[in-house]
Amino acid sequence: xxxxxxxxxxxxxxxxPHRRFYFARSFSTRRRYCRKILQGVVLVVxxxxxxxxxxxxxxxxxxxxxxxxxxxxxxPQQHIAFTPSPLPPAGVPVGLSSSGHGGRGLAxxxxxxxxxxxxxxxxxxxxxxxxxxxxxGIHVVVLNQATGAVMAxxxxxxxxxxxxxxxVLFLNMIASGxxxxxxxxxxxxxxxKSACRQLLIRLGSEKARNLGWRDMWAMVTRKGDFSxxxxxxxxxxxATRSSEFHAWGAPVRIAVQIPLVSIQESECGWEENEENERxxxxxxxxxxxxxxxxxxxxxxxxxxxxxxxILNYSTLDVPVAVIASNxxxxxxxxxxxxxxxxxxxxxxxxVFIDGYYEEPLAVARLFNLRGxxxxxxxxxxxxxxxxxxASLATTFSLFPQxxxxxILEEDLDVSPDFxxxxxxxxxxxxxxxxxxxxxxxxxxxYEQTSADPTLLYRVExxxxxxxxxxxxxxxxxxxPRWPTSEKMWDWDMWMRLPEIRRGRECVIPDVxxxxxxxxxxxxxxxxxxxLYFKKRSxxxxxxxxxxxxxxxxxxxxxxxxGGLLAAAEPLDSATSPCDKDFVPDAHGEIYSLYIVxxxxxxxxxxxxxxxxxxxxxxxxxxxxxxxxxxxxxGNQLLVVGTPFSPYTKYKPSNVSAIYVPDPRRRKTTNTxxxxxxxxxxxxx
Numbered sequence: 001x002x003x004x005x006x007x008x009x010x011x012x013x014x015x016x017p018h019r020r021f022y023f024a025r026s027f028s029t030r031r032r033y034c035r036k037i038l039q040g041v042v043l044v045v046x047x048x049x050x051x052x053x054x055x056x057x058x059x060x061x062x063x064x065x066x067x068x069x070x071x072x073x074x075x076p077q078q079h080i081a082f083t084p085s086p087l088p089p090a091g092v093p094v095g096l097s098s099s100g101h102g103g104r105g106l107a108x109x110x111x112x113x114x115x116x117x118x119x120x121x122x123x124x125x126x127x128x129x130x131x132x133x134x135x136x137g138i139h140v141v142v143l144n145q146a147t148g149a150v151m152a153x154x155x156x157x158x159x160x161x162x163x164x165x166x167x168v169l170f171l172n173m174i175a176s177g178x179x180x181x182x183x184x185x186x187x188x189x190x191x192x193k194s195a196c197r198q199l200l201i202r203l204g205s206e207k208a209r210n211l212g213w214r215d216m217w218a219m220v221t222r223k224g225d226f227s228x229x230x231x232x233x234x235x236x237x238x239a240t241r242s243s244e245f246h247a248w249g250a251p252v253r254i255a256v257q258i259p260l261v262s263i264q265e266s267e268c269g270w271e272e273n274e275e276n277e278r279x280x281x282x283x284x285x286x287x288x289x290x291x292x293x294x295x296x297x298x299x300x301x302x303x304x305x306x307x308x309x310i311l312n313y314s315t316l317d318v319p320v321a322v323i324a325s326n327x328x329x330x331x332x333x334x335x336x337x338x339x340x341x342x343x344x345x346x347x348x349x350x351v352f353i354d355g356y357y358e359e360p361l362a363v364a365r366l367f368n369l370r371g372x373x374x375x376x377x378x379x380x381x382x383x384x385x386x387x388x389x390a391s392l393a394t395t396f397s398l399f400p401q402x403x404x405x406x407i408l409e410e411d412l413d414v415s416p417d418f419x420x421x422x423x424x425x426x427x428x429x430x431x432x433x434x435x436x437x438x439x440x441x442x443x444x445x446y447e448q449t450s451a452d453p454t455l456l457y458r459v460e461x462x463x464x465x466x467x468x469x470x471x472x473x474x475x476x477x478x479x480p481r482w483p484t485s486e487k488m489w490d491w492d493m494w495m496r497l498p499e500i501r502r503g504r505e506c507v508i509p510d511v512x513x514x515x516x517x518x519x520x521x522x523x524x525x526x527x528x529x530x531l532y533f534k535k536r537s538x539x540x541x542x543x544x545x546x547x548x549x550x551x552x553x554x555x556x557x558x559x560x561x562g563g564l565l566a567a568a569e570p571l572d573s574a575t576s577p578c579d580k581d582f583v584p585d586a587h588g589e590i591y592s593l594y595i596v597x598x599x600x601x602x603x604x605x606x607x608x609x610x611x612x613x614x615x616x617x618x619x620x621x622x623x624x625x626x627x628x629x630x631x632x633x634g635n636q637l638l639v640v641g642t643p644f645s646p647y648t649k650y651k652p653s654n655v656s657a658i659y660v661p662d663p664r665r666r667k668t669t670n671t672x673x674x675x676x677x678x679x680x681x682x683x684x
Contacts (some may be wrong), residue, residue: 015438033325034659051524076252079380104260107149108235111216112183113251119181119507129185134278136186140168142287143179146266147223151178151287158188162526164520173281173290177266179258183218187250204234214242214479220256242671268295273300282366286359289332292366301367303340314423315406318468319399321391324410328359331410334453335367338408342542343419350398352391354383360410378485380522385491389482396471404429412517414440414466416542420684421513422468424546428507429470432608434554436504440513442537443621444630446666449613450537451631454547455510458557461621462506466514483620490523505624507552532616534601561627561638567651568638570590573656577612585636594651596659597626599639606641608660 005023088584111118115420116130117139137157146152152174174180180203189211200208211217221234236256240249267284272277279301283293290298322340324331333353338344345450351364353373358368364371372394377386388407395405410412415421425438441463442450481500483489492577494500515538519529551560568590574584583591595605602622606628613630622628626645630637642648642657651657 010513012053016648020260022331031157035395041053046426046630061302098558104538106143106178106179106257106258107262108143108220108256109253109255110181110183110236111219111251112185112219114186114214114215114216114248117183117185119183121150121579123149127153127183137163137184137189138182138188139181139578140167140170142174143181143265144284145179145261146178146263148179148260149285151285154288155185156188159186159190159193159287159421160526160589161191162530164192167195168199168286173201173288174223175287175295176223176295178223180223180286181219182221183252188217189213189215196484202232204232205237206234211239213245213432213452214248216240216252218252218253218254220258222258222276233589237367241489257396266554267296268293270295270298278366278368282362286362288329291345303336313419315343315419316345316348316428317402318404318406318422319395319402320406320408321395322351322408322410323354323388323391325387326357327518327520328357328363331360332363332366333517334408334410334412335363337413338418340472341414341416341418343423349400350395352387354387354396379486381490382483382485382488383620384522385483385487385494386485388491389479392474393479394471395506396475398599402595403471404468405471406466407464408466408514409518411516411521411524412466413515413517413538415513415515415539417539417544418466419515420543421509421546424549425507426468428552432553434504436501437462437470437506438468439463439465439506439508442510442512443617444610445510445512445537445569446613446615447535449615449632450510450512450629451546452511453541453636454540455509456546456552457508457551457622457629458505458552458554458624459500459509459622460505460624462492462495462501463621465516467506467514476677493679497641507545508538508622510629511537532618535614552594561624561647562650564590564636565592565638565640565647568636570594570652570655571637573658577609581621582612583632583635583637584635589635591635591637592650593637593639594642594648594655594657595639596643596657597644600643601642601645604665605660606639606664608662609639655657 018555032649051413071338073451107122109118109120117127117133117135118125118129119127119139119141121143126141127140129138135155136159137155139317140154140156141150142152143149154170156163156170158164158167161182171180182200186653190213192211195311197208197211200219203223205219207217207219217237217239219234219237221237224232235258236254236404238254240252242249267280270279276298277296279292281290287293291297301493308310322331322334322338335351338349339346346367346369350372351360353360353364353371355376356373361371361373363592372391374387374390376383378389392405392407399405406422421440427434430439435458439462442457442460443461443463444450478495478500483491483494515536516529516533518524519526548560551557569592571583573594577593593609595609597603597606606620606623607617613632623641625647626641630639638647640647640651
């Protein structure tokens with residue numbers, strides 16, 4: 001290591017001794033000249049950038065206008081009156097009419113514009129979305145090809161990242177033969193990549209290849225069998241171009257009569273049994289669930305499992321509460337994962353749905369699970385909080401003999417050893433009164449910071465995201481004090497309050513047993529999911545035997561931590577946590593890092609270190625008495641907050657605690673202890 005303190009991105013402040021006045025004056029003059037030169041360079045770069053942007057806008061507007069003129073020459077705009085169809089003839093089911101050839105037909109009308117989308121089927125308005133600022137992107141409606149019934153309705157904000165991938169996945173999950181209706185509201189192409197365009201072309205679109213910024217588009221088609229490699233042509237399709245960068249394409253209106261097939265042609269010939277009867281009821285009404293509705297090779301709805309290494313599943317009689325809303329595809333994925341785990345007992349699983357939504361309830365019944373709908377109370381975070389309270393109360397009411405309950409959300413995958421994990425740890429809640437919960441989630445468990453699926457920690461923060469709760473704690477302490485529906489509180493943040501937690505801690509794994517996959521929700525979007533949840537570590541091994549479970553009891557855990565810190569090698573306080581070689585390239589070693597933490601609320605340096613490590617940095621989580629435990633490069637790392645943590649006593653006298661100031665705050669000139677002050681470049 002060089003004498004300058006390691007990485008140039010993370011240098012200690014240098015204190016230059018005062019020598020002579022004229023040297024200082026000369027240095028000050030040179031520094032002023034350098035600052036002026038630098039400001040001039042920045043100004044030139046800024047003006048150059050502005051010029052490029054202006055040229056881009058002008059050229060884009062010219063190109064869009066040229067494309068619009070070409071489109072008008074090739075595809076003259078059709079003006080179709082968008083009025084509801086007349087009532088069908090007597091004796092024909094509502095929404096159906098004679099096709100003119102002795103068969104049945106379905107009248108479909110679609111409207112696409114910057115301000116709204118409408119879909120009218122057989123005179124009945126199915127979609128009428130004129131609400132400003134909401135549901136931007138591509139609207140999709142799926143109809144049954146025999147009855148014309150609506151089987152699915154989705155909106156994909158293809159202006160945003162990854163939504164085109166979600167659209168591709170959804171379309172691939174739809175059975176062959178279904179009628180598909182597409183319409184753009186506002187903007188639907190900014191993030192539409194080639195794979196999505198190619199799929200729309202395979203579905204019969206002639207316009208998808210060239211759809212551009214703020215173009216309007218509508219299409220009605222039938223999904224064919226891609227395995228036959230036969231191209232399909234849409235029943236109707238129209239598109240209009242945006243004439244300039246700040247404009248939208250003209251509204252699109254199409255009307256078409258679609259021939260329907262017989263009921264027999266639309267249904268699968270599955271073997272007659274109870275499982276397939278549930279499948280038939282579900283698949284004849286709801287679409288978008290892929291192989292579970294496949295006519296040729298339907299996916300199983302039951303998941304037989306071979307016995308694992310741990311035969312004494314103490315969680316077999318523990319009820320599982322699945323907290324759900326109106327995200328049925330998330331619920332479907334979650335339940336398949338849950339039922340596939342070793343030790344899953346379907347009779348103990350209940351799905352609690354916040355509202356009277358049909359599709360999530362149908363998903364629960366598809367798997368022959370108990371589905372319970374709650375009347376929503378409150379709004380936003382308060383509504384979620386009341387849903388949790390009602391679900392927990394109902395769970396213990398349904399299973400009065402249960403001493404515990406496992407709580408899961410609909411947007412979580414669970415590991416193969418999910419129940420194995422809780423079977424081995426649930427006893428700690430009875431044996432140690434200082435414990436608050438057992439969780440399957442590690443807030444700091446990322447691919448680069450966790451590695452050992454057999455290892456457990458104690459933490460002061462309640463992680464949630466797959467956890468087990470003691471009934472006595474809920475009924476005696478939490479339920480009577482639960483926030484009312486008028487309070488806009490997050491239930492989990494409330495449970496972390498010191499006056500609620502009362503000094504108790506939760507047990508967590510080094511490698512999480514749940515994985516958060518949901519990219520949409522009240523407090524979630526695709527960007528946040530990618531940034532903080534996508535690269536989480538997740539155990540995929542079955543029947544993992546946990547190590548030293550008894551060492552998680554309070555007194556023994558203190559002995560364990562003391563032994564680890566006594567054996568740990570302190571890291572160089574002049575090396576940046578942002579450096580790749582921050583933790584030496586070794587394996588199986590134990591290292592310690594001492595950072596400034598003045599009191600129980602001082603997480604300034606920790607949050608900057610967390611940014612360097614690319615882990616959760618929005619608030620401080622996953623700590624025990626001012627200590628964080630991580631796995632980096634196959635080595636254990638213990639981060640100690642000094643002087644607050646009682647583990648400060650293990651800091652060698654020749655080691656300085658590092659202090660990394662938050663760049664958004666005013667610099668602190670004095671610290672109460674001897675520290676190594678560091679400046680960090682976190683852009684990398």
